[in-house]
Amino acid sequence: MQKLRVGIIGAGQIVETAHIPAYIKHRDIVELTAICDINEEKARHMADKYGIAAYYKDYQDMLKECKLDAVSVCVINRFHAQAAVDALNAGCHVLCEKPPAMNYEEALAMYEASKKNKKILTFNFHFRHAQEIKILKELIDKGMFGNIYAARVQALRRRGIPGWGNFINKEVQGGGPLIDIGIHMLDAALYLMGFPEPDYVAAGAHQRIGNRSGVGLMGSWDPAKFTVEDSLFGFIRFKNGATLNLETSFALNMKEESIMNVHIFGEKAGASAFPLEVFSETDTALTNMEFPYLQEIDKRYESIADFINSCVYGKKPLYKAEESLIIQKIIDIMYKSSETSQPLKW
Incomplete structure (x- = not known):
């Protein structure tokens, strides 16, 4: 079975304490392919520390070059929506940290992008x-x-x-x-x-x-x-x-x-x-x-594992994208x- 190729947008605390460990524990079905952060040195440090093949400053470059299957969005709230929509439009399933977005209009744009591209959109309500x-x-x-x-x-x-x-x-x-x-x-x-x-x-x-x-x-x-x-x-x-x-x-x-x-x-x-x-x-x-x-x-591990299993095995995620709108x-x-x-x- 081909491994799920995962990229991470953001290299903050939640990435190191939750997302990276969860993906590494699923190394039999997940390939942690790339990480990016506007602080390129932080992204490089994470890549070196955890054996991630590629690091980037701009997530658009990561999406274009890495042929990813799934993305964790772990940036500050203001940038949740744009990063998630771009990843969905690039053909990736998306797990986004909470809250879904800054407002309902942004959350709706994320939901519509997931439906248009027929990709999973879920959130880390652990x-x-x-x-x-x-x-x-x-x-x-x-x-x-x-x-x-x-x-x-x-x-x-x-x-x-x-x-x-x-x-x-x-x-x-x-x-x-x-x-x-x-x-x-x-x-x-x-x-x-x-x-x-x-x-x-x-x-x-x-x-x-x-x-x-x-x-x-x-x-x-x-x-x-x-x-x-x-x-x-x-x-x-x-x-x-x-x-x-x-x-x-x-x-x-x-x-x-x-x-x-x-x-x-x-x-x-x-x-x-x-x-x-x-x-x-x-x-x-x-x-x-x-x-x-x-x-x-x-709880965070279980939430990320649920996302992985949804992507790999086609099960429905516990958190449904439409619930984010409510x-x-x-x-x-x-x-x-x-x-x-x-x-x-x-």
Whole structure:
């Protein structure tokens, strides 16, 4: 069997900690062919360190010269869409880091390029691969929860403003905690709920802590360059009557250092994902079910492995390209709702 020829656009931290290791572990079916970065020296270093045959400064040159089958897009958010569309138009399957894009219009262009070229487009929403989410999804699909009519998602940090990269720059990131960490828990909740169609969305974003100096648990930041929200609180009502509350922050005056969780509430049972607990009842008593022996898995590895298997064996990826349109539109509307101080129709 001919190996899947893979190229990587970007040579940052996520590439070295997740993408390269996952592709190397699949060396029996994957050939890690090329890597590129606008910092050519960084691309050369990665190529030398991991035995990648070719490195480039311009990904267009890589796409033209390397006859790739698949591409990982691991650049800053602002360049997700163009890199993905160009790779799809070059005949490559694409795995893109989250968020899908800066806005819905860009996400739609990516989706349309994947359909036009009949190539896979998927995204590294790796929390779907967590053991807790897998088990919850199985239980939901078996009918244990009945109709799920409410959810609450939390992606909260007490003082987790990243002191590196572009995370506080709205122009290149598109936003702050909502588009960076909140989107993970939002995606997990929507996946568990079956992606119901929204009816209207409301949100309020705040910039109360990041725009001044303070104590950081993830490095120091420059308040003068802080142009994103440091917290956002949102609400979605779906057309089936279900609701979802979202809380996300880089900085918030709360007790815990960090909370990443999804809570779902159904007619027959409810659950919290991290740690996994299911709340139900028998004829005579209320019951709590715990799962104390779940093994921690490398969620990013599982997500990239899912992409590889989809490309090589033709299986459908866990994350469908059309789902990116829903989550990107929700993100857009939450930011617009916050700006206008109004709930907005879908």
